Amino acid sequence: MPYGERQGFIPHATLTVMGMLQIIKNYCKMRDVSNRTARFQCVIVYMLHPEDPTPIICQGSWEGQIALAPVGDNGFGYDPIFYIPELGRHSAELSAHVKKQVSHRAKALAELKRHLQDRKSTRLNSSH
Numbered sequence: 292m293p294y295g296e297r298q299g300f301i302p303h304a305t306l307t308v309m310g311m312l313q314i315i316k317n318y319c320k321m322r323d324v325s326n327r328t329a330r331f332q333c334v335i336v337y338m339l340h341p342e343d344p345t346p347i348i349c350q351g352s353w354e355g356q357i358a359l360a361p362v363g364d365n366g367f368g369y370d371p372i373f374y375i376p377e378l379g380r381h382s383a384e385l386s387a388h389v390k391k392q393v394s395h396r397a398k399a400l401a402e403l404k405r406h407l408q409d410r411k412s413t414r415l416n417s418s419h
Contacts, residue, residue, distance in 0.1 A: 308361045308371045315357055315372070327357040329373060331395040335403050347406045351398030355382070366390070 330352050337347040353375070361371030363383025370383035375393075382390070391397050 308369075311369060312358075312361060312372050316359075328354075329357045329369075330354050331369075331373070333395040333399040335399045337403060337407070347403060347410075349399045349402035349406065351395040351400070351402065353393070353395035353398070 332353075333351045335349045337349070355373045355375045358372045358374040358381060361383070362374075362381040363371050363385075365385060365387070366383045371381060373382040374380075375382065375385075378385070378393070382394075385393075
């Protein structure tokens with residue numbers, strides 16, 4: 292089971308999407324929460340060795356909203372209730388190809404790629 296799929300409001304419990312949505316709805320009703328802003332976060336740390344004094348730390352964030360109803364069949368965990376306003380779709384409606392371009396993981400990996408390319412070009416330039 293992927294790491295993100297195990298996370299939630301109840302530790303060590305497996306929830307269905309409908310169960311997660313019900314917990315969120317109940318939480319919002321109890322606290323009169325109308326702001327359903329949500330985000331996925333990904334942090335990647337790249338180290339050359341365990342004692343690396345300068346690890347590369349990259350972060351990606353995917354902004355969205357908690358939907359009132361699940362939509363879509365692609366993905367897992369919160370994907371069916373994660374709505375992305377700028378795309379006008381739920382995460383679970385997106386193809387794997389699109390997710391690999393816009394997700395929190397995609398953004399963190401793109402940042403890591405830039406850092407590694409910068410490190411490589413700096414190393415090449417300093418060797419001349």
